[in-house]
Amino acid sequence: xxxxxxxxxxxxxxxxxxxxxxxxxxxxxxxxxxxxxxxxxxxxxxxxxxxxxxxxxxxxxxxxxxxxxxxxxxxxxxxxxxxxxxxxxxxxxxxxxxxxxxxxxxxxxxxxxxxxxxxxxxxxxxxxxxxxx
Numbered sequence: 001x002x003x004x005x006x007x008x009x010x011x012x013x014x015x016x017x018x019x020x021x022x023x024x025x026x027x028x029x030x031x032x033x034x035x036x037x038x039x040x041x042x043x044x045x046x047x048x049x050x051x052x053x054x055x056x057x058x059x060x061x062x063x064x065x066x067x068x069x070x071x072x073x074x075x076x077x078x079x080x081x082x083x084x085x086x087x088x089x090x091x092x093x094x095x096x097x098x099x100x101x102x103x104x105x106x107x108x109x110x111x112x113x114x115x116x117x118x119x120x121x122x123x124x125x126x127x128x129x130x131x132x133x
Contacts, residue, residue, distance in 0.1 A: 042067070072130075079127035087120025 049059050094113025101109050 076127050076130055079123055079130070083120045083123030083125075083127060085120070086123060087117050090114065090116030090118075090120060 045063065046060055049055055049063065090113045092113075093116065094110045097113060098110035
């Protein structure tokens, strides 16, 4: 009986590891294809700008500057979102620990939730105080 439990646990963990590595491989492949496609579209836009009759080098420079601003804005939004998710996780963890352990111990274990809350706040502050070009 004990051997069957160990074997089923081993089989479960094996499936979890295989699924995790498969997900990582597919995710990495999809991300690299997305980056390749974006680079292709970017080069096509610049190529069409240079082939147009009213082409000036300022048009390409403006296009690249606007693209840089858009990338900075996307990065800032991702950092804000990560901060909100992390802070929310900390709040949820603190509430959960308080509700589960309030009668069992006199130690304030729920204060562990402050760690992700502060990390989330730091990410949000970093996103808002990031340098703007």
